[in-house]
Amino acid sequence: EIVMTQSPGTLSVSPGERATLSCRASQSVSSNLAWYQQKPGQAPRLLIYGASTRATGIPARFSGTGSGTEFTLTISSLQSEDFAVYYCQQYYNWPPFTFGPGTKVDIK
Amino acid sequence: QVQLVESGGGLVKPGGSLRLSCAASGFTFSDHYMSWMRQAPGKGLEWVSHVSRDNSYTNYADSVKGRFTISRDNAKKSLYLQMNSLRAEDTAIYYCARISTGESYFEYWGQGTLVTVSS
DSSP: OOOEEEEOSEEEEOTTSOEEEEEEESSOOTTOEEEEEEOTTSOOEEEEETTTEEOTTOOTTEEEEEETTEEEEEESSOOGGGOSEEEEEEOSSOSSOEEOOOEEEEEO | OOEEEEEOOEEEOTTOOEEEEEEEESSOGGGSOEEEEEEOTTOOEEEEEEEOTTSSOEEEOTTTTTTEEEEEETTTTEEEEEEOSOOGGGOEEEEEEEEOSSSOSEEEEOOOEEEEEOO
């Protein structure tokens, strides 16, 4: 099973600032990596797939990079609606599909 | 627009059973693999199971294998999860999700249904 880790656990950022979230896989997942956003009381929403392709309707301030075992989600200028928990997920080697533990982005 | 609506959650005693349903609309249901995920209170996301387009292929997380059964009815555009021998640790919000064609990420998620296992 591929184990996903994320850092930091919590990221405190001021509105308008840049946020950088990291995700690491225990073995290579190539570019088979997705990012999801989850707000309190809501279902997760797909942000990024293929490590760097934005899903339909996702603003350009969200960008994903990386391949192999190291990945980054960057939010270039945080808006109030971006404060949420972000999860990465690998779909290279399954079952099982595995998620990281999440990074909470909160207001500084 | 794509809609996934789960139902069937509730309070059940340990050892009991429950059947979750997910009604799909806004897309050709039979074109997509479908999956169930869950999220325990205050915890992260856990993949539970998925099913192929024609019910011929299923997979389960080790934590539910032998107790849960996933199925689908393409004519009714519905996905199901039969949960037996429920345990306290199965308490979670259960989400159904559509898997993208070609790659196996979760494109769309329902709003979830809460399952509570408690005596």
